[in-house]
Amino acid sequence: MKTPDLSDARSRHRMLAVLAALVAVLVLTGIGVYGLITGPPTSTEPGSDDSTAPEPVVTVPAEPVPTTTPRLPVVRPSADPETFAGNVATALFSWDTASGFMPLDYTSVILAVGDPPGAEQAGLAADIATYLPSREAWVELRQYATTQHLTIDTIYVPNAWDEAVAQAQPGQLAEGTIAYTIEGTRHREGVWNDETVTSEHPVAFTVFLVCAPAYDTCHLLRLSQLDNPLR
Template identity: 45%
Template sequence: MRNLTWRQIAVILGCVLTFATLAIGVYGLVRGPEATEATPAPRTTGEVASIPDAATPVVTLEDRALPHTTDPIAYARAIATSLFDWDTSLGFLPTDYAAAVLADADPSGEEAPGLVADVATYLPSVDQWLDLGAMEVRQSIEIDDAYVPESWTAAVRQAHGHLRPGTTAVTVTGTRHRSGVWNGESAESSHPVSFTVFVACEPSFDRCHVLRLSQLDNLLR
């Protein structure tokens, strides 16, 4: 029997979460708001905004590639770091920071369009990015926990074997830290964040790949 699409999976998860008295349907949680326009193609990893002087160190994003692992929790933590750790003063754009996650999307291509829309909601728009860049804003995440939510077990059971083998939901909780310059003075802020990552690992693939992301702060419990 062919694998279920995410829309079919959403119906199953919605039933499970309704039974568990959750306030939201999983499909709405998973897909997030639809993108209003096409997301620009990510620039090649390591591309910089301008050619540096010989004495200026070259800053690249090559080390942001997601790990090749079969551990869904370790993989979800790496996704969180890749999405939340960025610096507007280095000459990159939001699409550069999204590239590592999008490059590791579902190899079948089924979930790639949805993942593009999901990732776009985790990063500032280009206009927002330029405003933040004027204030030299940097962001990082301090991860508190990453775990498979209890409701996922019920969802898998309700799917009766139709979920792609190795598909797992991992909920990540933590604190987002930002720093920058406001009116000539250093400023910092911190805010709790939480979300759920849907990944597919063995036996469907030889390593984990990211399928979808929940809406930010709209996690699967």
């Protein structure tokens, strides 16, 4: 008769121990998962039947509702000519085709800071129109949710303006009339085939303002042709 090998007995004992440990892990894991699903136990009055306890209620946070309302840019008033020139430039180049507004809406923003008598309003409206996309181009750009903004590099009084003032006839220019040439970069961004596409283009133009002593705050008179500023 063959005597059982001592090593085989030890192997069987080891296997039984491993199986017992696995069973314990599975039981504990099952309890843990069940606890995650049902949540903490609900307290009941002493002597009550636990089977009548209400089922736990699982609440899911609601998706946040967007509250942002599209807004038109604003030209911030200023009595400082250079500051006001920058404010005009920033608003002039800030638009969003997905906002629901049209080019005329953005035009009205700039016209709102025109000269109070309104003598230059018609000319200023024509100037602004050359800086904004046409209605047809706007509708096309809207398909790509195109937006635009400007970064300003330099603002300065051009030498040509000093010469113009020197040659002007008495009373031809109101007191406080000044010109600033602005150089910067126009940035555009849109979505094409679910991907964001950007472009940059250097721009330069001149804004003609009237400030103190004619008015307490500056007003916009006219704009030069885009990329054809006074130097």
